Amino acid sequence: MSEARDARAATAGDRDHWIEHRRGDGELVGWMLPEGEGFAVVDLLGRELSGPVDWFAAETLLEERGLRYLAEPFVLEREGAAALRVRITEVSTERIRVKKDDFGAIDAPQREFVLPWPAPTALRPFERDDEPGGPFGL
Structure with a gap:
């Protein structure tokens, strides 16, 4: 779906009509928006x-x-800088927080980025073509 549709759907007025859907354990997994x-x-x-x-x-x-x-893993495309392989650390309707993927290294420096919600198109799922040695800050 288009980024414009996502942005329209995310307006506060529209969210008043969103229907939460939760798993059996009560965890929110998404919403259903009445449409026609x-x-x-x-x-x-x-x-x-x-x-x-x-x-x-x-x-x-x-x-x-x-x-x-x-x-x-996801890839964060950055304007004027190399794309990075990242992991999502927080998601809310206020923001999305990601960190540079450190592959579990406890001594790696932390680089975090705060993104708006809904997620921008610059945040995309990591794909097989995004292999180490490529341009993704790996």
Whole structure:
């Protein structure tokens, strides 16, 4: 879905009508936005996952998406600087906090970045083509 749609959907007025969807353990996994006869699905990063679908399909999409994607590496594209492999450390509707991926090294210097919510397009999932030795600050 487009960044413009994400930004429109994230306005405070629109969020008043968002329907939270939680897992069985109570953890929030996303929202369903009433849209026409159906519901658009939005993940915790504020990114729209579908156009209008029925209630059951919206719940199923959020359940299948879950939270595991938040533990995966991402790439943060930076204007005027090399892209970095990052990990998400915090997500809220106030902000998204990421840190340079330190691959678990306890003595690595910490570099954190605070991003707006919904997530900008500059934050994208790490892909196989983003291998070490490439331009991603690895």
